[in-house]
Amino acid sequence: MATLFCEAKCTADHDVGMISKAHEKSSLANLVPVDALHLIEVLEDSSSPEAGKWVNALRQLWFRKQNPGSGYERVDQITYVCGRAPVKNGNSWIPANKPHQKYTGGRRLHVAEIQLSNVESLIKKTYGV
Numbered sequence: 409m410a411t412l413f414c415e416a417k418c419t420a421d422h423d424v425g426m427i428s429k430a431h432e433k434s435s436l437a438n439l440v441p442v443d444a445l446h447l448i449e450v451l452e453d454s455s456s457p458e459a460g461k462w463v464n465a466l467r468q469l470w471f472r473k474q475n476p477g478s479g480y481e482r483v484d485q486i487t488y489v490c491g492r493a494p495v496k497n498g499n500s501w502i503p504a505n506k507p508h509q510k511y512t513g514g515r516r517l518h519v520a521e522i523q524l525s526n527v528e529s530l531i532k533k534t535y536g537v
Contacts, residue, residue: 420531427501427502429510430486440470486519488519491528493523501521
């Protein structure tokens with residue numbers, strides 16, 4: 409069993425600090441998301457059949473945390489969305505040839521970087537700001 413831990417950051421421009429913070433957070437050793445039990449409570453209030461599947465999966469994850477050595481793997485995912493494309497280092501703000509210096513998790517790490525033009529107006533439309 410594997411669990412994908414996702415950390416996402418979004419900025420209208422570009423922010424090196426956000427990238428560093430995302431890698432630092434992803435490096436933490438917790439095997440279960442800190443809000444897993446709260447998520448279960450929220451999902452239990454839903455009538456959706458999909459919510460029930462998520463509740464079951466989160467309970468299994470919580471059980472595995474309490475019983476180490478049960479074949480559990482944590483995989484990290486960082487998603488960085490920004491409104492400005494890099495100029496100097498090609499197609500990405502985050503180096504693709506090695507993990508970021510702030511990532512010390514030692515696990516499989518996946519990084520997705522997305523440049524969106526007019527990201528600020530998209531955020532405003534999405535959240536009705």
